[in-house]
Amino acid sequence: MPTSSFTHDQLLDRLAEVSVRTGLNITPGQQLIITAGLEAVPLIRRITAHAYKAGASLVTTLYQDDETTLARFQHGHEDSFDTAAGWLANGMAEAFGKGAARMAITGGNPTLLKDQNPDHISRVSRASSTAYRPAMERITNFDINWNIIACATPAWAEQVFPHLPAEEALTALWNGIFQASRVDVADPVAAWADHNRTLHARAAMLNDRRFDALHFTGPGTDLTVGLADGHLWAGGAEEAKNGIVCNPNIPTEEVFTTPHCARVEGTVSSTKPLFHQGSLIDGIRVRFEKGRIVEAHASKGEDVLKRILDSDEGARRIGEVALVPHSSPISRSGILYQNTLFDENAACHIALGQAYTKCMTNPEGQSEEELIARGANHSIIHIDWMIGSDRINIDGLKDGQRTPLMRSGEWA
Amino acid sequence: MPTSSFTHDQLLDRLAEVSVRTGLNITPGQQLIITAGLEAVPLIRRITAHAYKAGASLVTTLYQDDETTLARFQHGHEDSFDTAAGWLANGMAEAFGKGAARMAITGGNPTLLKDQNPDHISRVSRASSTAYRPAMERITNFDINWNIIACATPAWAEQVFPHLPAEEALTALWNGIFQASRVDVADPVAAWADHNRTLHARAAMLNDRRFDALHFTGPGTDLTVGLADGHLWAGGAEEAKNGIVCNPNIPTEEVFTTPHCARVEGTVSSTKPLFHQGSLIDGIRVRFEKGRIVEAHASKGEDVLKRILDSDEGARRIGEVALVPHSSPISRSGILYQNTLFDENAACHIALGQAYTKCMTNPEGQSEEELIARGANHSIIHIDWMIGSDRINIDGLKDGQRTPLMRSGEWA
Ligand SMILES: [Zn+2]
Ligand SMILES: [Zn+2]
Ligand SMILES: [Zn+2]
Ligand SMILES: [Zn+2]
Incomplete structure (x- = not known):
């Protein structure tokens, strides 16, 4: 059920363009840091191309993988759950401090950790929040231009459309995202x-x-x-406080x-x-x-x-x-x-x-x-x-x- | 043409296990930073599981994507090619300084940049080498345990076996890697x-x-x-200087x-x-x-x-x-x-x-x-x-x- 006369690839490209031009309003010379799940690769490639065309000096995507996140809870040792990637959080804080823009792609599996130990989940979440505080403050203080958009994933689509076959559910979720994000229109x-x-x-x-x-x-x-x-x-x-309207x-x-x-x-x-x-x-x-x-x-x-x-x-x-x-x-x-x-x-x-x-x-x-x-x-x-x-x-x-x-x- | 009685998945898992146990000899409580191309996802998932089983406190994979690397040379502005992800390099240096182990997965497209401007390539390479020097010194000084293994990719396989159909070439390259890496044996x-x-x-x-x-x-x-x-x-x-034999x-x-x-x-x-x-x-x-x-x-x-x-x-x-x-x-x-x-x-x-x-x-x-x-x-x-x-x-x-x-x- 297409929502418009555009193909999926065209709509994906429009979402990428809107996120770079309207969402971030990236400025020539700015670095861009993106976080995304592996399912977002086709979207990220389009975002990256639009960001370079708009003058981004360097686009770096940090990919998360639901499967390896799950592997941590399944196989990690009891005393490992208070560890966070502080080194990476500090690197991101350094980049934001020097003016990098930030994009987040949401859409992971909402029920990924439903069978995992709640105590381990809360320890990991606390360690991560603490490590990322310096980076997050740059966002919550609105020091830099940032943007969040969504990427449909099979696990999310299944949650939203439990009665549809997997492929139809994914298409329906994408169409919802494209409509809500106002990219299924002429301009x-x-x-x-x-x-x-x-x-x-x-x-x-x-x-x-x-x-x-x-x-x-x-x-x-x-x-x-x-x-x-x-x-x-x-x-x-x-x-934002860097003067960029996003x-x-x-x-x-x-x-x-x-x-x-x-x-x-x-x-x-x-x-x-x-x-x-x-x-x-x-x-x-x-x-x-x-x-x-x-x-x-x-x-x-x-x-x-x-x-x-x-x-x-x-x-x-x-x-x-x-x-x-x-x-x-x-x-x-x-x-x-x-x-x-x-x-x-x-x-x-x-x-x-x-x-x-x-x-x-x-x-x-x-x-x-x-x-x-x-x-x-x-x-x-x-x-x-x-x-x-x-x-x-x-x-x-x-x-x-x-x-x-x-x-x-x-x-x- | 299988090289052994093992399935591809079994051999992949053995390569992952050997890289973690013999290659890195990871120590309980150590963080692990991996760099890999997106084609390595199935291998990375197995490495990550083995690393957590061996006591790794946190495994972080930084994925590179040949397509977005290429997009930079195709669409980047003239003055953007001296930029490097210094913030990420500094984060990695911090992690290695605190004892994280390092794994690199080789296997990208060897001819990816063959049509790109050599001046841009050398500027990017110089900026990147300069930014990564503090992190690389931890490796070249052998301060920490590190390991490099290979992942077969279609582009690499095509270079090595230009006369084979794509799928056969990939299988042949994988079999070569498994044999050379001594994982197609009983133990x-x-x-x-x-x-x-x-x-x-x-x-x-x-x-x-x-x-x-x-x-x-x-x-x-x-x-x-x-x-x-x-x-x-x-x-x-x-x-290594951290006392770990790798x-x-x-x-x-x-x-x-x-x-x-x-x-x-x-x-x-x-x-x-x-x-x-x-x-x-x-x-x-x-x-x-x-x-x-x-x-x-x-x-x-x-x-x-x-x-x-x-x-x-x-x-x-x-x-x-x-x-x-x-x-x-x-x-x-x-x-x-x-x-x-x-x-x-x-x-x-x-x-x-x-x-x-x-x-x-x-x-x-x-x-x-x-x-x-x-x-x-x-x-x-x-x-x-x-x-x-x-x-x-x-x-x-x-x-x-x-x-x-x-x-x-x-x-x-
Ligand atoms: Zn609210
Ligand atoms: Zn609200
Ligand atoms: Zn040599
Ligand atoms: Zn040699």
């Missing part, structure tokens, strides 16, 4: 420029209004989300900002299942008091949800609120990707945990305590979670005034 | 232990004799190779030492073609006076040979002399691999250029000048070049005494 780079203008206009409108709070109503939902003092709405292309996420449909972590009140119900580290959580219903979740239920995976909420104190508060119309292409596709890069762009969502300091005015120079006092939540987790649908209405609240923002899931 | 690890004993006994015999010089005679050859003062013969497994090269058939770079006299003819950076040099005939090549001819590629000899002053002198019996398995196979890892193990050879300081007594603490004074040659090149055959005789010379060492290419 994808121009389409992204249009799309960025729309998102920027939405964010500008919301920044002009300076609402105190948003009020969500719908089935099982009556939630008031206070916004942080000096919150900023963002969405679409943004300027689109970190492809696809992206959201405008988002920082809620006030002490001013969230009421009840909210999830509208789509949440996939977290291979587990399914569905039918979530939680009640907030003064920003804190004081009651939490789920029809599936309630134990996993409760473990998430106990991660740290900030895990019971929210750090992001994002608006996505129900008519967004990803929502219309009806596909549940089980991958946040896609699913968070199918519906309005909130995120448990850490806030983005870039969604606050003048965050530089302010201490973490000062930002928290203004409402920016702090946590080791950031988990997006869908609360929007075609039955949700949203109002903006300011000085006792109520402005309709969304009606039946669409911009009012 | 490859035991076979390597035997083989190492044989090579160590040869080296010990030669170290006992302490010859002043070797005299090679045969068709077109009457060459006296003086040996360096305090030369040492080596061959087979060796102890087999750096698989296969290996040679015992080798440092000639005296000022005491080589006479004429020598090559017995096999030499493949250098995609060029063929054949029918070499050179004359030495006081260690220096004063006359050089080749029936094919004489211009390339003369360019090599002009690399620097040390390029006209030799830094290695190695003895390999004509009955070595690689020689018997009759295959010309066009890859030094194999071809240098098919015949006695000499190397133009840099000497190995490990083939000198007490090299530590001595300056380069002191080593040169004892006869160890110095050059930016090291090019092995076959002079042995079944028509070559070799005598050891000492204090006017002549001892038969090899007759008709075999140990006397």
